[in-house]
Amino acid sequence: MSRIKDCFARLETAGRKALIPYVTAGDPSPAVTVPLLHAMVEAGADILELGVPFSDPMADGPVIQLACERALSHGTRLLDVLDMVAEFRTTDSQTPIVLMGYLNTVEVLGYANFAARAKAAGVDGILTVDLPPEESDEFVEVMRAAEIDVIYLLAPTTDESRIKSVCEKGSGYVYYVSLKGVTGSAALDVAAVEEKLKQVRRHTDMPLGVGFGIRDDASARAVSQVADGVIVGSVLVNRIAELVAQPEQIPAQVSRIIAGMRAAMDA
Amino acid sequence: MPTKAELAALMQLPDDRGHFGPYGGRFVSETLIGALQELESTYESLWRDPEFQAEFDKDLAHYVGRPSPLYHAERLSRENGGAQIYLKREDLNHTGAHKVNNTIGQALIAKKMGKPRVIAETGAGQHGVASATVAARLGLECVVYMGIEDVRRQALNVYRMKLLGATVVPVESGTRTLKDAMNEAMRDWVTNVDSTYYIIGTAAGPHPYPKLVRDFQSIIGREARQQSLDQIGRLPDALVACVGGGSNAIGLFHPFIEDADVRMYGVEAGGYGIETGQHAAPLSAGRPGVLHGNRTYLMEDDAGQILGTHSVSAGLDYPGVGPEHAWLKDAGRAEYVDATDEEALAAFRTLTKVEGIMPALESSHAVAYALKLARTMRKDQIIVVNLSGRGDKDIHTVASLDGIDV
Numbered sequence A: 001m002s003r004i005k006d007c008f009a010r011l012e013t014a015g016r017k018a019l020i021p022y023v024t025a026g027d028p029s030p031a032v033t034v035p036l037l038h039a040m041v042e043a044g045a046d047i048l049e050l051g052v053p054f055s056d057p058m059a060d061g062p063v064i065q066l067a068c069e070r071a072l073s074h075g076t077r078l079l080d081v082l083d084m085v086a087e088f089r090t091t092d093s094q095t096p097i098v099l100m101g102y103l104n105t106v107e108v109l110g111y112a113n114f115a116a117r118a119k120a121a122g123v124d125g126i127l128t129v130d131l132p133p134e135e136s137d138e139f140v141e142v143m144r145a146a147e148i149d150v151i152y153l154l155a156p157t158t159d160e161s162r163i164k165s166v167c168e169k170g171s172g173y174v175y176y177v178s179l180k181g182v183t184g185s186a187a188l189d190v191a192a193v194e195e196k197l198k199q200v201r202r203h204t205d206m207p208l209g210v211g212f213g214i215r216d217d218a219s220a221r222a223v224s225q226v227a228d229g230v231i232v233g234s235v236l237v238n239r240i241a242e243l244v245a246q247p248e249q250i251p252a253q254v255s256r257i258i259a260g261m262r263a264a265m266d267a
Numbered sequence B: 001m002p003t004k005a006e007l008a009a010l011m012q013l014p015d016d017r018g019h020f021g022p023y024g025g026r027f028v029s030e031t032l033i034g035a036l037q038e039l040e041s042t043y044e045s046l047w048r049d050p051e052f053q054a055e056f057d058k059d060l061a062h063y064v065g066r067p068s069p070l071y072h073a074e075r076l077s078r079e080n081g082g083a084q085i086y087l088k089r090e091d092l093n094h095t096g097a098h099k100v101n102n103t104i105g106q107a108l109i110a111k112k113m114g115k116p117r118v119i120a121e122t123g124a125g126q127h128g129v130a131s132a133t134v135a136a137r138l139g140l141e142c143v144v145y146m147g148i149e150d151v152r153r154q155a156l157n158v159y160r161m162k163l164l165g166a167t168v169v170p171v172e173s174g175t176r177t178l179k180d181a182m183n184e185a186m187r188d189w190v191t192n193v194d195s196t197y198y199i200i201g202t203a204a205g206p207h208p209y210p211k212l213v214r215d216f217q218s219i220i221g222r223e224a225r226q227q228s229l230d231q232i233g234r235l236p237d238a239l240v241a242c243v244g245g246g247s248n249a250i251g252l253f254h255p256f257i258e259d260a261d262v263r264m265y266g267v268e269a270g271g272y273g274i275e276t277g278q279h280a281a282p283l284s285a286g287r288p289g290v291l292h293g294n295r296t297y298l299m300e301d302d303a304g305q306i307l308g309t310h311s312v313s314a315g316l317d318y319p320g321v322g323p324e325h326a327w328l329k330d331a332g333r334a335e336y337v338d339a340t341d342e343e344a345l346a347a348f349r350t351l352t353k354v355e356g357i358m359p360a361l362e363s364s365h366a367v368a369y370a371l372k373l374a375r376t377m378r379k380d381q382i383i384v385v386n387l388s389g390r391g392d393k394d395i396h397t398v399a400s401l402d403g404i405d406v
């Protein structure tokens, strides 16, 4: 069984929801990332979304744009990110890792080359923000062959027929974008999310994760009551940004946010 | 040169998913798909609607001032030697560049879709000015994103946009030029998708933009083709246009695609010289990748990060190019070459002095290459150059290179 499936199965048995933090690899410097990933798992993260820095993160708000710029200032490339995953795997063989980024960094490596290297490093899934299902036949085929889940986004604006095709093409989990906007945008309407998730459920048995707009314990808890997974990013990346001058504090400080959300979700 | 059947097939592109061969497509986040689908279906029905066509034609005639002349630059041709150079005078359009052909069309779509707010990205500021202009006329709110580097280089256009009632938002992220302005405009659009229409300024971006921008700009080539037949009695031997994102070039080229004897030259910004890496010439020196919603030639490093570009002209300072040009290159229908900053500046001065026409620095790249090309051709041969815009906006840049503060 894949690590992602396995993870959701265990959570279901335990009656808990997945907490899925996002951080950008190499932010603010490459040495921080692996200890940070371990610390987040320790604090209660179930799945890790690891951002691959890109020069033009079109779908991201200022917080993650700046994270990409910090990571790129140290030259963090996709192959370096795979090295970080491999290093993480030397002491954690269980926690799923999903890479999140933009297509072009994968495209230069070639799909098959990327898939082989990613699998070997211990990557479980990939979410390429700018690769919708219509353009991804070959991509999905290659990733499937390497047993890497391809995770897609669904949005409030996604209509029924596209929900269906996204659910057919994707595997691992579905990432529902809770609001119209870029990452780091403000308010989230839990009732509207719940309504849309009901519609999605009619088309898939995959776990449904919700991201964008989750910024504190209360919103994490509220979303966990209507979804299978809570994805949190900008709040964590913001904390990292505040600690650029004291990088040794990053794992503990970010973990504190995770622990708070974990407790709120499990309460 | 492709066969007749292959040329006919090129004319039919893009396919219904926006592909030009392997290029183009719709590579955007799910959050934008719905808006692009809505735009595509609205556009397809409007473009076939005679009433919409009549409205568009009327605006082009009475607001833009079309048709623009095809001018035989006799003195320039004589002094340069070789082929006769004709200038397609897009610089005489209202607002001073070809950009307005497209903004008129897209603003009409925005109006039909009932969107009260339009946004645009701009490099040289010409597209921003053209967007602010049509927004003023239609009473739409207008926000223009512009890299802070370009805000500095194109101060005159920034003030023009403000006078027209637009809000200019300086973009400080990334390389602070056109590509970053486009990122920022996309982010605005995702966030305000219900109220907002995004007027993309070039024949690039996710489907259907490359197609619809081309369709609106093709008026340039349709006129030039007919004017050649009327004024010269035959088609030209060569077409030359500068290529930033590629809208003025595709507008000129497209109606000539099946005229196999007409050669097409797209001129990219060679900056300090291709060999220096400091340029904006993805077709000449880049490779295929995915950026801003389409697959096309890009300037990128070997990790797939988009590279900073350099050109003396803000409107060409872009690391990508419209997907149709990528395919015309691979298919062997058009050739892509470059002109350096220095060559463009020299052509700017030459055309100004010899013909009394001051070209935009973008268009000066096309003029520079045309002068070179003409010298390799016979006197009875004909080159049509797209003079995409006028140079008033660039006087500051040229003056400061002369050490003069105007």
Ligand SMILES: Cc1ncc(COP(=O)(O)O)c(C=O)c1O
Binding pocket: B097, B098, B099, B123, B124, B125, B126, B127, B201, B202, B203, B242, B243, B244, B245, B246, B247, B248, B249, B314, B315, B316, B360, B362, B363, B388, B389, B390
């Ligand atoms: C006068 C002029 N020509 C050309 C361009 C380049 O754009 P495109 O390649 O889309 O024609 C610009 C862009 O700002 C421009 O202002």
